[in-house]
Amino acid sequence: MASLVRRCMMPYGCCLAALLALAALASPGRLGAAAAAEGSGVKWHVVSVSSLLPSAACTATAAAPNSSALRVVHRHGPCSPLRSRGGPPSHAEIMGRDQERLHAMHRRVPKGANVTLQARWGKPLGTSNYYISVGLGTPARDLSVEFDTGSSQSWVQCKPCADCYEQHDPLFDPSKSATYSTVSCAAKECREFGSQNCSSGNNCRYEVSYADKSRTTGTLARDTLRLTPATTVRGFMFGCGHNDAGVFGEVDGLFGLGRGKASLSSQAAVVYGDAGFSYCLPSSSSTVGYLTFGGAAAAPANAQFTAMVSGQDDGSWYYLNLTGIKVGGKAIKAPSAAFATASGTIIDSGTAFSRLPPRAYAALRSAFRRAMAKHGYRRAPASPPFDTCYDLSGHEVVRVPSVVLVFADRTAVALDPSGVLYAWDEASQAACLAFAPNTDETYLGVLGNVQQRTLAVVYDVGNRRVGFGAKGCA
Structure with missing residues (x-):
């Protein structure tokens, strides 16, 4: 999903017409994260629909943080x-391969x-x-x-x-x-x-x-x-x-x-x-990221850190304590206990889509659907494992509610729009909420790679913490 072009810096009173005018003039790609407070305090990103779809061309991106990357x-x-x-x-x-990986994880930690x-x-x-x-x-x-x-x-x-x-x-x-x-x-x-x-x-x-x-x-x-x-x-x-x-x-x-x-x-x-x-x-798959070694020394100045916690696996996984999610600036209606599972929650580069405990996912889904309904987006048929999909045909831009992950130490990580809405088929013009529920409250929770997009993710192993820096790459 194409790189962010720029952020709308208009005051809260700016109208949708002005944003659509910006969309018409902008080059194809993400148009910007436009935060607004419409009485209810809802915040959103204004995104071109074309940027949600896979691109056939490789796009040049900004340089990595250092020459050793x-x-x-x-x-x-x-x-x-x-x-x-x-x-x-x-x-x-x-979807099949991602589900197979998830099943293997569940078998690995009963x-x-x-x-x-x-x-x-x-x-x-x-x-x-x-x-x-x-x-x-x-x-x-x-x-x-x-x-x-x-x-x-x-x-x-x-x-x-x-x-x-x-x-x-x-x-x-x-x-x-x-x-x-x-x-x-x-x-x-x-x-x-x-x-x-x-x-x-x-x-x-x-x-x-x-x-x-x-x-x-x-x-x-x-x-x-x-x-x-x-x-x-x-x-x-x-x-x-x-x-x-x-x-x-x-x-x-x-x-x-x-x-x-x-x-x-x-x-x-x-x-x-x-x-x-x-x-x-x-x-998106049409742009380039980076990998560098050295722990905290490679952390960007804007990185926010949350503690690694103990887990039950064989010693390979990195566990985090996810306790909440905000949609459009408001906390979803789920207590922190709804995010706790007997198997814990890991951050994983190999699983594509995040999996949440059923109660936590249900609260996220309800909040996201309410936010999208305010702007009249028409629902599309479910596409397992996704059950919250939208028909974006006829739209040049879409307003995506912001999604922020909240951890136990109050670290708040705002997701890029490419980690919130997932689209794969230009013909159908459908896009889905890029999260899925586990089938059991006790199963392992996973923060997948789609939700990590554009974030500088820092594994400070020596200090047992993971950091997230916004705008890490395109």
Whole structure:
């Protein structure tokens, strides 16, 4: 969803006609966040309908915060050279994969369970939507890998490969790297992260399986990882996959950014001083974001921080304490207890759409529907998992109520309009509230990547907090 052009700075008394005039003159894209108080104090964003739809062209964006940042690209968008030869996935496929990931998360932390699972590779979890480019080996081979805050394992496809899915780049060849080495069965890393059945010679084996039946198996290894021309991580541990299958969208592998000791961010701490990192996911798949390491040092001046809290998973996820939501400047009619689940709430780069406990979602839906009804928008049929959709045919612009997430320490995070309304089909001109309910009050809540768009999200791991900075990227 296209970048924000400018904000309407008119006084509260400005009329809709003036805003529509602005819409007519503006270039295609988001027209601005126009706050208004119409007696009831409702605040809204004025957005061009065309900007809600996917673009076929890659749009240049502002530079990353520093020269050490990695470029983040949506793997199905026009900025990605990894787009599937068959075209991007359909809306149904996107929803299906997102739901599979969610189901895997629910299985990983059973509802209402008060347990801590052992940290091992092989837990089923879906794949992410965004990728970065890194160099692996000596000399460095450029690879495109997905990154995922919901897991801690990292792997790439390697030669020889008995059964590999088709990827964009040639397979990584360990024999051509002067710094490659395997992890032995006797090493403590094998006991912690490898296969429990280490019987294939002296090399430690690993296996990772995902909710959609994708999988990778191979050898646990180490090599030099180049993140930027000036930054390398020596002895980076990863899985060298020799038998892989799945719908990975032609990426060369996946790097985990979870809290586990094997994650990229944890291993990069030897270079950056801590396991922190930050990223900004762009407003649409046709623009570019960034990923940088170094924790609080990378935080923008406008970042607001909320505490990480304890969770029940195997040590990979980042838990937050979401306690409320405001729509159009008003708190929804749900107590903070409605946001509490037995399994907690995580922030996740790999799940697309946020999932809320049913009571909290119902209150959000009611508030959003009331705000949209004030402007006469016609409802459209539901499109599961979305049940609050609108027919925007005939509209050049749409007024979207502001949505603000509120955390336990009163941190308030305003979402970009691209994280509030989601559209996918130019023919239908339908757009839906980009949240969905869990089917049970006790299930894990998730703050997904669509709601994180354009925010600089800072994982200050050392101080156990997550920060959000507005206008982090386009």
